[in-house]
Amino acid sequence: MRIDETHRVWLVASIVILGAATAVYVIYALAAPHGPSGGSPIGLVFGFTGFGFMIYAGLLGARKKVPIMRLGRAQAWMRGHLWLGLLALPLILFHGGFHFGGLLTSILLWLLIITVVSGVFGAILQHYLPTILLERVPMETIYDEIDRVRDQLRLEAETFVTDLCGGGVPEEEALALVPEGGIRAGGFTAMRPRGGGGVQYGLTEAEVEPVRAFFDTELFPFLQNPGAKASRLGDDIRANAAFTKLRMLVPAAAHPVIANLENLCEEERQLTRQARLHRVLHTWLLVHIPLSLALLLLSVFHAVIALRY
């Protein structure tokens, strides 16, 4: 979610709440005989308010589980999650008087700090990365389908090379990529003329041999393992140089096929970039969500025990 002008109301409300809470805390801390304490009436108000904010922030996950229920707009929930979750940290610090206390309260405070900091990190990522993704990965696809699209790209590359140089893709491999429920033509409408050995391009086998060699030694390995750092096709500039050199080795009639292969390589690189950005964009959730759940659970324990004793 981008933090834009639609967050203004939340931002202003958060600043007002934080300002008021800080003012109350300062007065209370100066007047409290032994400094601020979580068990004092004002300390309890801070504690319960902070805990309430944490619960609200935690309910975002529950809200996502029931998207069809009319419980407010998802964006409103997300904004509340961001701002109230952020406010929970200072309120809980006010609750404890900036002391970590005993073992359980120390764990709780560290969990809260890690959760909030990871949340802020995630919010920053969510603010910037989608734009970067849009700019740097125009050929973006659904993340879960990246592997499948890669298979299709490899098949497509083989088809291009076979069309130009002869040979063919094994029938069973081609069929394996057809989704259940129907035959799909693939992402690119390339009304490719079928034939063999470059005949349709008016090229001899010797003339297209550099393309076959390039495919066998560089392109196919790259498409099979796009993450391999050794491949120069993984780098925009070096890939461009490789294809320019290839063009110089073959007649101009083969250049459209090389252009297609180059485009295919570019898409592969973008998919790699997308996968990397996607991991960055979502890995922090592995810290944020489990720890926030533990935080809520232990907070309930803490509240019960603290009120009792």
Next chain:
Amino acid sequence: MGGIGVPRVRTTKGLAQRIDLNYFKRPIPLRRWRFWLCLLIPLASFLWLGWKLAGRDFQPYSSGPLSAGHVLLTRDCTTCHVPEKNAVFTEHASDQACRTCHDGPVHQVAQAREPECGSCHVEHRGGARLIATSNQSCAQCHASLETRPGSSTKYFKSISSFNTDHPEIAVFRAANPRDPVTIRVNHYVHMKKNLLGPHGSVQLECKDCHRQPASRETWRFGSAEALPVSAPAATPAPGMKADLYAPDPGLALMSMPKFAESCSACHLLQFDKRFSEQVPHDKPDVVHTFVVKKFEAYIAAHPAELHEQPEEERRLPNRPAPPAARVVTPAQWVAERTKEAESLLWGKTCRQCHAITITEGVPLPKVADANYTLHWLSHARFDHDAHRGFACASCHPKALTSQDSAELLLPNLATCKDCHAPGPSHVEARCFECHAYHDWSKRKEITPTFVPRALRAQAGEFIPKPAGQ
């Protein structure tokens, strides 16, 4: 030559056709990890708490470490957290639990309300001293002092802290503050350089006269001969109250300077040229008895002196001629010599320091009570030992110049505030530093209940059985 390749074209339909519409049903690693972590981390924390609870280890729930004095109770929360009357759920630490070990006597009978122990002595704050209460603890009553209906108070009714509105030390609040002591001591003369001492010139130091009772240093100007004969050394000299000599057994207060320890080496109590001995520093009747005995013994040993010859060489011009040679009885001789000696003592030697009243018709003079003030701070305590690193004159500057023993040499509140103030470059200035809340004179003894070994075992420490059990 001449085949035409067709460029790749991205169309929405084509892109859509690449996607497996059931892709969201497939598990992906990131989501799987998230699921398991969301399950395992809260579960682990839940199991941890349950495990601690099952082992009756309540330490994780403690809001912080106990103070040093209570550390043995760390694992036994129920020592202090006992169920309260009429309380369904709560088990707060109660005053009743505190009184199991500590009988904190009441502060003032007339105080409007008695705060709970925990409102001043805050536990679970680590090694801090529980006695180190905050100013606000005191100010909750003293900022606007109220008393029980029907009672009144002589104390200031609005004191918030030492550095804001604390009144001046009581003795300085008088119109003309004076030291009521009757002993005459010229501090200026005594602190002068090259003062004539028993063995040449000396430079006196404050500690030559003023020390704490527990001090074991040898006195520079003391003399065992000058001890009063009527009482051992530890008891007061005439006219002194008993507690002035031993105000406390420690190092907090200065005891009253004693003649035998501080003065006797220079201030000799000789009474007659015939004797090298001095009279004891004691009550007039003791001194009188001593002098009479000395003269009686002397005349018994020297009967020739009963035949008195006029001393021509001592005759002054234009004065009546001395009586002719005469013979006196021993009693007469003793009486005359005693009168001369006592005239010297009462009129000069003793009077140099003591206020002596000689009344016509009364054989012995009256020595005024020293009226020495030991506790200048009637409602506070001061510890000289805590300030031992500081030169005496840095707080008592007048002690170097004062020529009048009635001049008050006590430092006032401003002197204290030079060091005792809020802020990082000053020392503690909270009320408890000088004032005690509980009136320990009303303390009651408690019945001991705890067994250290049991507490240590409760705290998880392995306690080997004593030999033979």
